[in-house]
Amino acid sequence: MKHHHWPLYGLRVRTPRLELRLPDLELLDELASVAADGVHAPDTMPFTVPWSDGPPAERGRAVFRHVLSTIANWADDDWALSLAVLHEGRVVGRQDVMARHFAVTGVVETGSWLGLAHQGRGIGTEMRAAALHLAFAGLGARTAVSAAMTDNPRSLGVSRRLGYLPDGLETAALRGAPVTLQRLRLERARWEEHRTARVTLEGLDECRAEFGG
Template sequence: MELAQIWPPFGLRITTADMELAPTREADYGELAEIARGGVRRDGVQAFLVDWDSGTDEEIARSIAQYQWGTRANYRTEDWTLEFTVRVNGRVVGVQGISATDYPQTLSVTTGSWLALTEQGRGFGTRMRRALLTACAEYFDTRVFHTAYVEGNDASRRVSEKLGYRPNGEKLIVVQDGQAHREHQLVLDAADLVRDEGVGITGAEAVRRFLGLDAG
């Protein structure tokens, strides 16, 4: 059997112009570790719940691998996370993630992402999230998109603002520095999404069955 028959997300591809989002494979770990060398945050901004992008190159690489393995090992139809390696003209620039709980009933997802330091400020964060949201709305029936950012993470805030998210409350959470910080929560209805008209997708039908949307 082909690997995509065993794990249908591996057959999924989302493309737009020069950008491709494909579910992260073990073959991507080395490239992701390389672009994450030295961390992916500027000026000590707190951006993640887990401090995966601090430490030695080996520690960062191991954190990436362990997290990616975990998303597949812990998959359940009722609770899942899919991570996409993002490439521009074939060059790995970062990761776009999406997760959901009870998706067939809620049709609601939450997104998160990171970009290599050298790729930040070039519009890739907005493009890759818009491409994923468009694919979800058009091919996987998503109705509501959630996201959040830790206070001070202005880059994440700006991406959400560009895509039309609206405030949806805030709370205190403990993040990667072990301290409590204010988290701003945001929401976007699929009906309000300005979609990427250039998005193409392959492998959607098998993933719909995988997510419990269609009968197998």
């Protein structure tokens, strides 16, 4: 199917186990249901924007509306690509790649979440590796950055396995209280040294201009 007016719907990022794609309405509904079922233990909050605090129906609606907003607000110098992650044909989580003034800076930021039922199986590492391949090999990024709370060992472990290096600490506000974030940075040369996942891209040429690169 040709996506003449929004070619990003034709983009596919594939690893041996996963497919990442911009969700159509049917897949977006599945993604919202995964969020509604839970993405972290109720006594933790890994996000500085606590969108997952609410009851299941609110979590699902928040994800549904947010992904639609990334499409509506897309600009080639300020974009957020929110990809549904599919494992064995089922949506299991979401992987974001974001940038501002990418043509100038060459810097992307990543963020993600994975449904509770799908955690602990290496999927989080594989989907981030897919996003990094899209950024570095596909779009020609120079740097990828991320951040995680210092008490979030799973996220920090994913970054460490993929070659990120610590890039200082910062303080953020969460529910009216301060929390400490570990900033992380991955330069292109170090990504080349640590890349192990086999990743293929499909449909990028048709939507390359949307990224402002």
